[in-house]
Amino acid sequence: MLKAEDYMSKETAWCPGCGNFNIRESLAKSIAELELPPDQVLICSGIGQAAKMPHYIEANGFNGLHGRALPPALGACLANKNLKVIVDSGDGDSYGEGGNHFIHNIRRNPDLVHFIHNNQIYGLTKGQASPTSDPGMVTGVQTSGVAIPALNPLSLALVLGAGFVARCYSGEKEHLKETMKEAILFPGYALIDILQPCVSFNKINTYRWYGERIYFPTIEDPENWSEAMKLSRQWGDKIPLGVFYKKARETFGSSLKFLQGEPLAFRSFDPLETAGAQEEFF
Amino acid sequence: MDVNILVGGAAGQGMDTVMNLLGKTLVRDRFNIIYTKDYMSRVRGGHNFSRLRISSQTPWTTNETIDLLVALNKETYEIHRINLAPSGRIIYDPGLFNLPDEEDRGVPIELEELAVNAGGKIMSNTVAVGALLAMLDLETEISEKFLLEMFSDKAGVAEENIIALKAGYKSAARHCRACFPLTRRSDTSKRLFIDGNQVLGMAALASGCRFLSAYPMTPSTGIMNYLAAKSGSFPVVVEQAEDELAAINMALGASYAGVRSLTCTSGGGFSLMVEGLSLAGMIEVPLVIILAMRPGPATGLPTRTEQGDLDFIIHAGHGEFPRAVLCATSHEDAFYRLNKAFDLADRFQIPVIYLSDQNFADTHRSIEPFDYNRLVYNRHLATEQDYKKPYRRYAFSESGISPRILPGQYSGETVLVDSDEHDQDGHIIEDGPTRKKMVEKRMKKIVALSAEMDEPDLYGDPQPEILLIGWGSTYGVIREAVDALSALGKKAAMLQFSDLWPLPQKRLKNIMAQVDYSFCIENNVSGQLAEIIHRETGLVVDQKILKYDGRPFLSHEIVREVEKRA
Numbered sequence: 001m002l003k004a005e006d007y008m009s010k011e012t013a014w015c016p017g018c019g020n021f022n023i024r025e026s027l028a029k030s031i032a033e034l035e036l037p038p039d040q041v042l043i044c045s046g047i048g049q050a051a052k053m054p055h056y057i058e059a060n061g062f063n064g065l066h067g068r069a070l071p072p073a074l075g076a077c078l079a080n081k082n083l084k085v086i087v088d089s090g091d092g093d094s095y096g097e098g099g100n101h102f103i104h105n106i107r108r109n110p111d112l113v114h115f116i117h118n119n120q121i122y123g124l125t126k127g128q129a130s131p132t133s134d135p136g137m138v139t140g141v142q143t144s145g146v147a148i149p150a151l152n153p154l155s156l157a158l159v160l161g162a163g164f165v166a167r168c169y170s171g172e173k174e175h176l177k178e179t180m181k182e183a184i185l186f187p188g189y190a191l192i193d194i195l196q197p198c199v200s201f202n203k204i205n206t207y208r209w210y211g212e213r214i215y216f217p218t219i220e221d222p223e224n225w226s227e228a229m230k231l232s233r234q235w236g237d238k239i240p241l242g243v244f245y246k247k248a249r250e251t252f253g254s255s256l257k258f259l260q261g262e263p264l265a266f267r268s269f270d271p272l273e274t275a276g277a278q279e280e281f282f
Numbered sequence: 283m284d285v286n287i288l289v290g291g292a293a294g295q296g297m298d299t300v301m302n303l304l305g306k307t308l309v310r311d312r313f314n315i316i317y318t319k320d321y322m323s324r325v326r327g328g329h330n331f332s333r334l335r336i337s338s339q340t341p342w343t344t345n346e347t348i349d350l351l352v353a354l355n356k357e358t359y360e361i362h363r364i365n366l367a368p369s370g371r372i373i374y375d376p377g378l379f380n381l382p383d384e385e386d387r388g389v390p391i392e393l394e395e396l397a398v399n400a401g402g403k404i405m406s407n408t409v410a411v412g413a414l415l416a417m418l419d420l421e422t423e424i425s426e427k428f429l430l431e432m433f434s435d436k437a438g439v440a441e442e443n444i445i446a447l448k449a450g451y452k453s454a455a456r457h458c459r460a461c462f463p464l465t466r467r468s469d470t471s472k473r474l475f476i477d478g479n480q481v482l483g484m485a486a487l488a489s490g491c492r493f494l495s496a497y498p499m500t501p502s503t504g505i506m507n508y509l510a511a512k513s514g515s516f517p518v519v520v521e522q523a524e525d526e527l528a529a530i531n532m533a534l535g536a537s538y539a540g541v542r543s544l545t546c547t548s549g550g551g552f553s554l555m556v557e558g559l560s561l562a563g564m565i566e567v568p569l570v571i572i573l574a575m576r577p578g579p580a581t582g583l584p585t586r587t588e589q590g591d592l593d594f595i596i597h598a599g600h601g602e603f604p605r606a607v608l609c610a611t612s613h614e615d616a617f618y619r620l621n622k623a624f625d626l627a628d629r630f631q632i633p634v635i636y637l638s639d640q641n642f643a644d645t646h647r648s649i650e651p652f653d654y655n656r657l658v659y660n661r662h663l664a665t666e667q668d669y670k671k672p673y674r675r676y677a678f679s680e681s682g683i684s685p686r687i688l689p690g691q692y693s694g695e696t697v698l699v700d701s702d703e704h705d706q707d708g709h710i711i712e713d714g715p716t717r718k719k720m721v722e723k724r725m726k727k728i729v730a731l732s733a734e735m736d737e738p739d740l741y742g743d744p745q746p747e748i749l750l751i752g753w754g755s756t757y758g759v760i761r762e763a764v765d766a767l768s769a770l771g772k773k774a775a776m777l778q779f780s781d782l783w784p785l786p787q788k789r790l791k792n793i794m795a796q797v798d799y800s801f802c803i804e805n806n807v808s809g810q811l812a813e814i815i816h817r818e819t820g821l822v823v824d825q826k827i828l829k830y831d832g833r834p835f836l837s838h839e840i841v842r843e844v845e846k847r848a
Contacts, residue, residue, distance in 0.1 A: 010709070038696050042689055044535070047701070054698060055709050060689035061698040062538055064531060065561050071528040072535025078519050079493060079539035083690055104524035258517040265540025265688055267517065269490040271657040274516060277484050278651055281474040282310070
């Protein structure tokens with residue numbers, strides 16, 4: 001059996017103290033503890049600091065374009081249903097540039113997980129507002145402070161019918177790891193919005209700022225959508241962590257009988273199998 | 283023998299129904315036909331029409347001259363009477379409108395009344411087909427059989443349609459029985475009755491395509507419709523993407539994971555896909571993109587035709603990477619050409635763009651069945667013996683092509699692709715020497731790729747003085763122009779490109795050295811192929827015959843221009 005360290009053999013290029021290190025460690029541990037071999041795991045990402053994850057975890061990797069982590073992940077999980085597909089990217093990538101894919105893949109409910117490193121800032125481009133930056137945050141571009149409300153990814157996901165909606169914090173590694181495992185085992189689209197300090201560019205949402213705010217509410221019924229919605233809207237003085245909502249529904253492609261059995265990717269083919277298709281045109 | 287039929291009316295009046303029933307009947311009855319559509323970008327109203335030509339020779343284009351005009355409204359008569367042959371006839375419903383007193387070519391058929399008597403107004407079109415059959419001196423049996431097949435799951439509907447068909451037949455026979463007798467093909471082999479989009483959908487299926495993600499866009503949507511109807515009977519996933527960005531990226535993900543993947547669109551959608559095209563070039567994941575052209579810029583003329591995207595396609599995408607661009611000269615060619623596109627994509631691990639256009643996509647022709655034994659199926663994947671362990675996705679090689687395996691295919695091996703510049707393992711790099719080697723590795727593929735490009739089709743006089751150069755769907759009309767010029771005593775030939783990029787140059791250079799006059803004939807305003815030929819070979823094509831009103835060429839337009847200038 002592989003240990004978490006075996007999944008983390010590569011050097012990283014993140015800033016010292018970055019929240020990404022804990023997220024990487026939790027991810028490696030969750031994969032190791034679930035005993036998923038690297039060749040059966042696919043990590044998809046877009047572009048950004050978080051999106052470098054496919055380079056830092058030993059697994060198959062598709063490090064695609066900015067904002068476009070989800071579409072290839074969807075294609076891959078249909079082509080080879082045996083792959084455990086993990087989309088791991090940042091807030092700008094997932095909620096900004098990739099907003100349309102975020103919306104529609106929640107509707108589709110493919111069997112994949114979506115882990116979003118949410119540091120409320122654009123790190124790779126050196127400190128502009130992200131869709132989740134709080135109003136008032138001053139940056140080199142938002143010189144008078146962010147003037148529009150932050151996007152609430154968890155409320156949005158709930159409204160769109162996501163079956164697994166959770167919030168974690170990179171400073172709570174054990175909770176993050178356990179939640180990741182739960183998400184990976186969940187059938188269908190599973191979202192974890194992972195709060196994460198950016199030590200280089202976000203001087204507001206720091207480790208200390210989060211430390212004073214996060215708490216673990218008691219969630220009695222994870223199928224209670226209204227309660228989940230309330231938790232998702234809590235922000236400011238108190239920030240709840242946990243699996244707010246969990247209720248499986250039909251996954252994308254499960255109604256396609258031909259996807260059962262051998263993955264499409266490994267099936268043989270002979271053009272003559274389709275020769276009957278021209279009959280209808282006679 | 284040459285009979286030209288035009289059916290016109292407002293959008294929603296069912297011109298397609300008439301042509302599909304009539305076309306199917308004629309093809310089964312051993313006639314050569316072509317059927318083209320001219321329609322507006324609206325669901326109801328306006329003026330739409332379809333043309334159908336029956337010919338003893340292979341008809342490549344529909345004619346402007348009309349022998350039989352089915353006017354489903356008065357506007358159709360007013361617009362098209364100018365092209366109606368003196369001996370032509372007009373089928374119209376006197377219950378809806380009357381022809382002018384001086385018009386003596388009318389064949390009044392109570393289309394609606396006869397349809398209502400048969401069971402419903404909706405069958406007016408079937409009445410019209412019955413009338414056409416009588417005037418063409420055909421019987422109704424073949425149509426009856428087809429109606430029974432078409433409505434096999436709707437009891438009573440077929441029977442009512444047959445009543446409508448016979449009523450139309452009987453009514454027309456009173457006025458004009460056998461006014462336009464036809465000659466059948468002598469051979470009895472069966473023919474397909476199929477449009478361009480259906481050919482491409484069927485070719486994708488026959489090439490082992492298992493994944494199509496696309497966003498609906500005229501005139502490419504028919505490909506999606508075709509494959510969607512086959513999903514289930516065949517293991518092909520068809521997904522309507524939220525936008526074209528998603529469409530191309532989904533297809534790339536599916537292809538990376540191991541299935542042959544396709545996306546299709548028109549110019550506007552392709553513009554959105556350009557980012558993903560560049561990604562395909564960088565990550566070296568095979569992909570076929572069908573671009574069915576329509577006039578731009580922007581939304582342009584959504585339901586019309588143009589060849590305006592060639593120059594764009596060749597250069598589309600940021601950065602430099604190899605690609606192939608193919609198109610087809612005919613429905614017959616398209617089937618094998620798209621198969622080749624899939625093969626090239628897998629073999630060279632590159633994006634391949636297949637250029638179609640509205641004229642090709644929406645045109646039905648009667649053609650010989652496809653020979654499935656001619657199709658190639660090879661995924662060009664590496665076996666465990668073909669690569670050094672551990673696996674490196676971008677291992678350097680002499681050809682520039684790295685052995686390709688699939689994620690999860692071999693125990694212990696992982697596959698990493700990256701849109702950043704990367705090393706042989708697929709990991710991000712920034713150093714100059716690796717970057718340089720990777721650029722060269724990708725670009726090296728062009729050498730072997732160029733050798734795979736088919737030379738353009740040559741047709742006509744073996745020692746031509748006049749050369750007509752074209753590409754793609756204009757094959758038929760240029761061929762007819764060459765025939766017409768030959769009949770006028772001119773020594774003319776056609777050179778028609780199907781593989782466009784990398785541009786095959788050998789035959790072009792040989793023949794350009796021999797001719798006195800060369801013409802590029804293109805459905806665009808700038809003569810894009812002529813420009814590409816000049817850039818790539820230094821050769822200057824003397825003249826350009828260009829059409830950019832959104833309509834396909836007519837052969838006499840080409841003949842007239844050639845006669846004027848050569």
